Amino acid sequence: MNASDDAAGSPIDLSSYGLSSDVDDLPDEIDELRLEIDRLDAIILGAIKRRTAISKKVGRTRMASGGPRLVHSREMKVLQRFSELGQEGHTLAMMLLRLGRGPLGR
Numbered sequence: 001m002n003a004s005d006d007a008a009g010s011p012i013d014l015s016s017y018g019l020s021s022d023v024d025d026l027p028d029e030i031d032e033l034r035l036e037i038d039r040l041d042a043i044i045l046g047a048i049k050r051r052t053a054i055s056k057k058v059g060r061t062r063m064a065s066g067g068p069r070l071v072h073s074r075e076m077k078v079l080q081r082f083s084e085l086g087q088e089g090h091t092l093a094m095m096l097l098r099l100g101r102g103p104l105g106r
């Protein structure tokens with residue numbers, strides 16, 4: 001197992017973000033639940049922006065040494081990773097990959 005397999009295999013520790021790990025323990029309070037959704041959305045958005053920037057940097061770095069911009073085998077791993085979410089997970093992974101590509105040909 002290499003470093004990236006390891007990182008994708010361990011779920012992020014949400015308790016360090018002030019988020020309860022067990023949803024069943026949360027009160028049936030819509031305002032409170034929405035606060036957690038808002039916090040999660042901020043984390044997800046920040047993570048997507050960072051992922052996009054890093055993906056673009058990998059592409060630039062590889063192309064600078066004459067390599068390809070895209071690597072099919074690696075993209076298949078990303079799609080596989082999100083497959084636990086079913087068809088929507090596949091769509092989500094495709095959107096993440098597209099964000100990292102940016103406009104092709106640049």
Ligand SMILES: C=C(O[C@@H]1C=C(C(=O)O)C=C[C@H]1O)C(=O)O
Binds near residue numbers: 055059070074075
């Ligand atoms: C980031 C990389 O470059 C490209 C972008 C990928 C991604 O956003 O996950 C995956 C494969 C490559 O097409 C990489 O090779 O890891």
